[in-house]
Amino acid sequence: MRSARKTILMILAVAAASAVVGPFLSTYYVGLLAQALIFAIFAMGLDILVGYAGLPSLGHSAFFGSSAYVAGLFTLHVTNNFWLTALAGVAAALLIGALFGFLTIRTSGSSFLMITLALSQVLWGVAFKWRSVTGGEDGLSGIRRPELGIPWDLTSAHSYFYLVLAIFLLAGVGMALFVRSPVGLALQGIRESESRMQALGYHVWTFKYLAYVFASGMAGVAGVLYVYFNNFVSPNYLGVAFSAQALLMVILGGAGNLVGAIFGSGIIVILQHVISDFTERWMLIIGVIYVVVVLFFPKGLLGATRRRRSPAAVTSVTASEEAAE
Amino acid sequence: MKALEVENVVKDFGHLRSLAGVSMKVDQGERRVILGPNGAGKTTLFHTIRGVHIVTEGTVRLFGQDVTRLPAHRRVKLGLGGTFQITNLFPELTVFETLFLGAQALERGCFAFFRPAGWSRKAVSRVRELIDEWDLAPVQDAFTKELSYGQQRQLEVILAMTGKPRLLLLDEPTAGLSPAETASMTRFLSGLSRDMTILLIEHDMDVAFEVADQVTVLYFGEVLAEGTCAEVQRDGRVRDIYLGQQV
Numbered sequence: 001m002r003s004a005r006k007t008i009l010m011i012l013a014v015a016a017a018s019a020v021v022g023p024f025l026s027t028y029y030v031g032l033l034a035q036a037l038i039f040a041i042f043a044m045g046l047d048i049l050v051g052y053a054g055l056p057s058l059g060h061s062a063f064f065g066s067s068a069y070v071a072g073l074f075t076l077h078v079t080n081n082f083w084l085t086a087l088a089g090v091a092a093a094l095l096i097g098a099l100f101g102f103l104t105i106r107t108s109g110s111s112f113l114m115i116t117l118a119l120s121q122v123l124w125g126v127a128f129k130w131r132s133v134t135g136g137e138d139g140l141s142g143i144r145r146p147e148l149g150i151p152w153d154l155t156s157a158h159s160y161f162y163l164v165l166a167i168f169l170l171a172g173v174g175m176a177l178f179v180r181s182p183v184g185l186a187l188q189g190i191r192e193s194e195s196r197m198q199a200l201g202y203h204v205w206t207f208k209y210l211a212y213v214f215a216s217g218m219a220g221v222a223g224v225l226y227v228y229f230n231n232f233v234s235p236n237y238l239g240v241a242f243s244a245q246a247l248l249m250v251i252l253g254g255a256g257n258l259v260g261a262i263f264g265s266g267i268i269v270i271l272q273h274v275i276s277d278f279t280e281r282w283m284l285i286i287g288v289i290y291v292v293v294v295l296f297f298p299k300g301l302l303g304a305t306r307r308r309r310s311p312a313a314v315t316s317v318t319a320s321e322e323a324a325e
Numbered sequence: 326m327k328a329l330e331v332e333n334v335v336k337d338f339g340h341l342r343s344l345a346g347v348s349m350k351v352d353q354g355e356r357r358v359i360l361g362p363n364g365a366g367k368t369t370l371f372h373t374i375r376g377v378h379i380v381t382e383g384t385v386r387l388f389g390q391d392v393t394r395l396p397a398h399r400r401v402k403l404g405l406g407g408t409f410q411i412t413n414l415f416p417e418l419t420v421f422e423t424l425f426l427g428a429q430a431l432e433r434g435c436f437a438f439f440r441p442a443g444w445s446r447k448a449v450s451r452v453r454e455l456i457d458e459w460d461l462a463p464v465q466d467a468f469t470k471e472l473s474y475g476q477q478r479q480l481e482v483i484l485a486m487t488g489k490p491r492l493l494l495l496d497e498p499t500a501g502l503s504p505a506e507t508a509s510m511t512r513f514l515s516g517l518s519r520d521m522t523i524l525l526i527e528h529d530m531d532v533a534f535e536v537a538d539q540v541t542v543l544y545f546g547e548v549l550a551e552g553t554c555a556e557v558q559r560d561g562r563v564r565d566i567y568l569g570q571q572v
Contacts (some may be wrong), residue, residue, distance in 0.1 A: 182429055182445075189426045192415035199375065199409070201401030201430040201488060256417075 004180035010259040011172040018165055027157040031229070034161040036269040037168040038225045043249035043261035044175050045218025050247065051256030052179050053211040054191030055108065058243050059116030062100065062123050063216040065238030067093040067223030069127060072140045072233040082146035082154075082163075082228075089227075090220040096123075097216025101209045108194075117240060124238040139234030143227060154228070164225050171221055175258055178214065187211050188256075241283070248290055254300020263302060326389045328353045328492050328522035329374065334383035336369055336546075343369040345546040346383070351539075353388075353491070354519045358533045359526045360557070361543035362566065367526045368410055370543065371494050374524075375407060376400045387492065402431060406490030408481040410497050410526070416470035420461055420480065423469055424452045427487030451487060459483055475506035479513060492522045499529050511535050534558075 018037065022030055042064055049055045071089035079085065104115050127134045134140065145154040154160045178184050186207050189197045194204050227233045236242065249268050253260025268286070275282040293300070329351040336344040344366045351357045359367050372378040374385055376397035385393050387403050395403075415423050428448035456462055461483070464472060472480065478498055485493055498514065499507045511532050517523065527533040533540065533554075540557040542550040550560045557563055 185422060185426060185429075188418060188422075189415055192417055193413050195377070195409070196413045196415065197426070198377075198397050199401065199407060199413075200427050200484070201398050203396075203398045 004176045007176040007179075007258050008173055011169065011176060011262070014259075014262055015165060015169045015172070019162075022158065022161055022165070030157050030161045032269060032273060034157070034164045034229060035226075036266045037164050038222050038229060039246070039249060039269055040262040040265040041168055041171045041225070042219055042222035043246050043253075043265045044172060044258050045215040045222070046246045047250045047253075047255060047258055047261040048175060048179060048187075048211055048218070049215045050250050051254075051261075052184060052191060053187040053208055055208065055212070056110075056113050056247070057104075057116040057215075058113045058240065058247060059118070059120030060215070060219055060246050061238050061240070061242035062116075062120035063093040063097055063219035064223040064226070064242060064246075065120075065127065065233075065235075066096050066123055067220035068227040068233045068237045069134060069140070071224045072143045072227045073133070075143050075146060075228075076140060080144065080146050082148050085146055086221075086224045089224040090217055093220025093223065094213060094217045097213045100216075101212045105205060105208045105212060117243070120238060120243060121240065124235050124240075127235040127238050134235070137235065139232060139236075141232050143231045143233065145228050145231070160229065164229070167221065167225060171218060172258070172262070175218065179258065183207060183210060245286070248286065250300075251290070252293055252300060254297075254302045257300065257302050260300050260302035264300070267301075326353070327351060327386070328355070328388060329524065330384075330386040331370070331374070332384040332386075334370070334373055334385065335381045336366075336373055336378060337381045343546055344373065344380075347543070347546065347548055349541055349548065349551070351492075351522060351524060353522050356523045356525065356536050356538045358537035358540050359524065359543060360533060360540055360563075361549075364545075365543040366546040367543055368496060369546075371407070371496055371524075371526065374494060375405065401488065401490075404489075404491035405494070406485040406488055406492070407494030408478075408485050408496055408498060410500065412474070412477050412481065414469045414477055414481060414484070417468060419466050419468055420472070421452060421456070421465045423480065423484060424455055424461075424487055425449070427484045428452050431488050455483055455487060475502055475509070478502060478506075478510065482513070486517075486521075490521065492524065493517075495523065495525045497526050497528060499527065499532050507532060 018033055022033065025033065042060070046057065046060045049057050049060070067089035070092040071085045074085040074088045100119050103119065104112060107115055128136060130136070145160060148154065148163070152159060154163060186197065186202055190202070190204055190207055198204050223237065226237070245268060249264035250261050251264070252267060253262065253264030271286070271289070272282055275285050327350045331347055331349050334344050334347045335342070347366070347370060359370065361367050369378065373380045376392070376395060380393060383393070384391060387400060387405060390403060392400050392403065415426070418426070425448060428451040429445055432445050432448055456465055464476070469477065469480065482495065482498060499510050502510060507529060514523070514525070514536050525533070525536060527536070537554055540552065540554055541548055542557060542563050544566055549566070550557055550563050
């Protein structure tokens with residue numbers, strides 16, 4: 001049985017490294033790091049769907065964006081307390097996830113891909129058209145950094161980075177435990193063979209639904225952090241480009257590998273900023289990277305790190321085969 | 326009480342009648358082999374017993390309980406286990422993980438989110454038991470996809486037994502096996518505990534007659550003949566439609 005220890009250690013290492021270098025980085029670079037960590041939470045949540053449950057979603061921005069909008073609206077109109085706005089945002093993501101789940105979990109494969117895309121586009125449309133509430137195409141601006149209720153001011157880039165880091169750590173460890181829990185193992189079984197799991201007595205639908213709602217919540221956490229990071233929310237947060245980007249992070253690092261999703265997020269965020277210095281068409285470059293990864297690293301950059309069978313085990317398999325004959 | 330009672334089961338797929346009123350009763354502890362040419366409805370019959378397909382007409386009872394409308398996963402909880410015609414395992418999971426999934430399926434806490442998957446001592450000890458019983462220790466950490474085909478077929482039967490089923494449905498366990506592997510599988514099946522009732526679809530006559538107490542022959546969705554191996558072998562109609570082709 002694979003344990004969560006290795007993944008948790010890697011997440012701790014990433015968090016520790018970020019905490020150490022954080023104070024030495026300029027405002028710009030610490031922002032970049034914070035952004036990478038926010039997207040890492042988003043991508044890890046998506047990886048639970050794609051890599052563990054085998055449900056490739058192209059609409060995960062639906063939960064990221066709706067959580068961002070709700071948190072933003074709460075900040076503008078209701079309260080500036082981070083915990084309350086975050087709770088509202090994540091609750092919105094979970095609620096929408098629970099609702100969409102009824103429609104999406106019936107399908108799988110490319111139909112799942114299409115229906116998740118379609119539903120996220122519906123939300124995008126709502127955000128785009130419902131001017132009076134969402135600000136339409138202009139989005140909502142002037143969303144101030146919230147209050148934590150403790151003497152820790154979030155206005156500077158560095159102080160906000162540490163909040164992101166702490167939440168990244170909590171969410172990352174939570175997800176690492178989740179994928180190695182009984183539910184996590186069952187999801188991997190479902191990914192490998194649904195009919196077999198059913199024959200073993202699992203109610204497959206419930207497990208997939210749980211994974212879907214859980215991943216929605218994680219996207220919600222990332223959405224809340226991102227809206228305060230940018231002090232802004234726009235329909236783009238709900239758009240297909242955001243979903244595709246998160247999916248690319250997962251594939252880049254290797255689906256079914258949470259640490260891979262963190263690295264995927266880091267690579268994409270860095271590339272995006274490096275490339276956008278030279279050209280506005282960074283999406284084009286990202287597309288090329290996607291093709292290269294799929295062609296040459298189908299299991300992702302970290303895909304090769306999955307435990308290989310030791311030579312001793314190989315010999316004993318052969319030996320027991322011979323013994324059987 | 327019978328382990329399985331199937332009464333006048335009809336299953337239509339659109340205009341195709343796959344089962345046209347099949348009835349059979351299987352005693353507890355019995356080994357029953359289902360014979361029949363391709364398209365006779367053997368696998369469909371299995372699927373209606375499993376709950377993969379819901380019958381169009383008729384009744385299915387497991388250990389006296391009417392399960393006709395019960396979904397598949399609930400029937401498992403009544404003591405139903407089985408394997409598939411085509412190998413159906415978890416290629417990217419290890420042998421230990423595979424068996425653990427089987428063992429945890431019927432435990433209460435399998436919906437737990439944040440405890441490690443080795444949480445259930447009962448499930449772990451069940452897996453250890455099976456590993457010892459069937460000498461799987463050398464391969465327990467190998468990925469299922471790394472096993473030989475024969476080992477995979479055997480693992481399927483062992484996996485089906487993790488939940489200690491009372492009725493085991495085996496759909497052509499020897500399909501695609503070499504003669505040596507088939508002989509080993511036959512010994513394996515013959516050695517299984519009589520606490521379990523076994524329903525077996527089998528094309529290999531040597532395996533079928535070695536394992537079976539009773540044989541049911543299906544032909545175009547109907548029961549053509551039923552009886553002991555000797556009775557079925559003597560039946561002229563069976564010879565014509567099925568055995569005749571083999572000899």
